[in-house]
Amino acid sequence: MKTTLLMATIAVGLICAATAAAEAPTRGEYVDQLETLCKPDALATQRAMKGARSDVQAERLRAAAPKFAKAAAIFGSTVKEISTVPRPPADGERLKKWFGYLGQQEGYLVKITAKLRADEAIQAQRLTARFIHNGNLANNVVLAFGFEYCSFKFSRYG
Amino acid sequence: MRRQIGRGGRPPPLLLPVFACAVAAAALVPALAGGERIQRGNLIVALGGEISPLQLPRRQPDPVHLRLDGGLISADGSLLPRVERVEIGFPTQGVVSTYGLPSCTVQQLRNTTSARATSVCRPALIGDGKIVADVVLPDQGPFQVHAHLLVFNGPLKDGHRLLLLHGYARRPPTTVVLPFKLERRNGRFGITIGANLPAALGPWPHLARFEMNLGRSYLFRGRRRSFLSATCPIPPRFTAGFFSLAKVTYTLAGGRRVSTAITRGCRAQ
Numbered sequence: 001m002k003t004t005l006l007m008a009t010i011a012v013g014l015i016c017a018a019t020a021a022a023e024a025p026t027r028g029e030y031v032d033q034l035e036t037l038c039k040p041d042a043l044a045t046q047r048a049m050k051g052a053r054s055d056v057q058a059e060r061l062r063a064a065a066p067k068f069a070k071a072a073a074i075f076g077s078t079v080k081e082i083s084t085v086p087r088p089p090a091d092g093e094r095l096k097k098w099f100g101y102l103g104q105q106e107g108y109l110v111k112i113t114a115k116l117r118a119d120e121a122i123q124a125q126r127l128t129a130r131f132i133h134n135g136n137l138a139n140n141v142v143l144a145f146g147f148e149y150c151s152f153k154f155s156r157y158g
Numbered sequence: 159m160r161r162q163i164g165r166g167g168r169p170p171p172l173l174l175p176v177f178a179c180a181v182a183a184a185a186l187v188p189a190l191a192g193g194e195r196i197q198r199g200n201l202i203v204a205l206g207g208e209i210s211p212l213q214l215p216r217r218q219p220d221p222v223h224l225r226l227d228g229g230l231i232s233a234d235g236s237l238l239p240r241v242e243r244v245e246i247g248f249p250t251q252g253v254v255s256t257y258g259l260p261s262c263t264v265q266q267l268r269n270t271t272s273a274r275a276t277s278v279c280r281p282a283l284i285g286d287g288k289i290v291a292d293v294v295l296p297d298q299g300p301f302q303v304h305a306h307l308l309v310f311n312g313p314l315k316d317g318h319r320l321l322l323l324h325g326y327a328r329r330p331p332t333t334v335v336l337p338f339k340l341e342r343r344n345g346r347f348g349i350t351i352g353a354n355l356p357a358a359l360g361p362w363p364h365l366a367r368f369e370m371n372l373g374r375s376y377l378f379r380g381r382r383r384s385f386l387s388a389t390c391p392i393p394p395r396f397t398a399g400f401f402s403l404a405k406v407t408y409t410l411a412g413g414r415r416v417s418t419a420i421t422r423g424c425r426a427q
Contacts, residue, residue, distance in 0.1 A: 057392075121393070121395040121396050122397065125398055125399075128400060144233065146197045146199060151196070154402070
């Protein structure tokens with residue numbers, strides 16, 4: 001009886017493991033899925049940030065703030081969305097690190113927005129430098145994935 | 159010259175790296191310099207660079223030097239695709255001026271060593287650098303060619319200034335002169351230099367990496383001028399700004415294009 005139970009447990013375990021492996025996407029499938037999710041948001045970010053550079057240039061920081069706020073909201077929702085996509089098991093650690101950077105990116109956008117609202121130019125400038133640096137670090141982590149829309153591009157932000 | 163071009167020390171000017179790429183026309187290189195990277199399929203494209211000095215006036219352009227480095231590498235070490243065209247874009251906050259700068263011709267540079275080219279066209283020299291290409295000949299193992307690059311102000315052609323990239327390799331002794339067309343366009347990268355890699359280079363060289371230093375200060379009619387100048391156009395309350403420094407686009411054999419851009423900062427005086 002005990003032997004039968006043990007065998008059944010092992011069989012169920014094997015079936016579950018096989019099913020999970022079958023459901024885990026390859027890196028190519030994962031990239032395709034994420035790019036599909038990132039593309040509309042990347043384009044929406046570009047639209048939301050239109051004119052932000054001119055606003056900052058003209059020192060209309062409070063006018064630029066809502067554009068950064070919109071970009072931060074889009075970024076946050078994108079990260080939330082793509083974080084639920086099943087990841088290729090072999091890339092687990094790398095993607096964990098990437099999502100860590102993405103979380104920081106969102107934080108920087110939120111902080112930049114706050115500084116612009118407060119009309120604090122130098123602080124906004126410092127955070128922007130960190131935002132760019134952090135974005136490049138994030139890109140390096142997933143270089144091999146070949147992301148287009150899910151990668152950081154400063155040009156999208158005005 | 160505001161500062162001697164190349165020869166270590168701090169990096170000089172801007173444009174020529176592209177040329178170098180073109181010259182080498184193809185190559186495979188092990189390690190790419192620093193800078194930002196992107197990967198498309200099996201191909202990694204890298205671009206780095208900086209301007210000096212970093213501290214610039216907000217309105218009136220000051221002379222600058224530009225250093226660019228970059229290249230291509232295959233993720234799995236396989237042979238790189240051939241590059242058929244190289245184009246580098248620069249933001250319009252930079253100023254490229256060849257007014258009053260002597261020029262040199264392709265004929266003067268053809269079949270010359272670096273030393274000879276320098277002695278013949280020194281007044282037109284605007285940059286230098288190096289390039290590495292992998293060469294694969296039929297029935298032979300691949301080998302690398304390391305070439306020294308020189309960049310000269312060239313003649314006008316169809317209303318556009320040409321910049322001549324002179325590449326010279328000692329082993330095997332090879333000289334290549336590539337004309338890069340300097341153009342102005344609309345958009346973020348309003349200043350571009352581009353060149354097609356001539357079929358005369360043959361199918362063997364595969365561009366791997368390049369390094370280019372550009373910049374030249376010179377006197378014309380008693381006034382000091384600079385081949386490259388730039389501002390740091392930021393509002394009074396800011397002390398630093400960020401801008402897209404350069405974008406490189408490679409057209410590969412078969413028509414596929416890959417490009418990457420880099421962002422850098424400047425400080426206001």
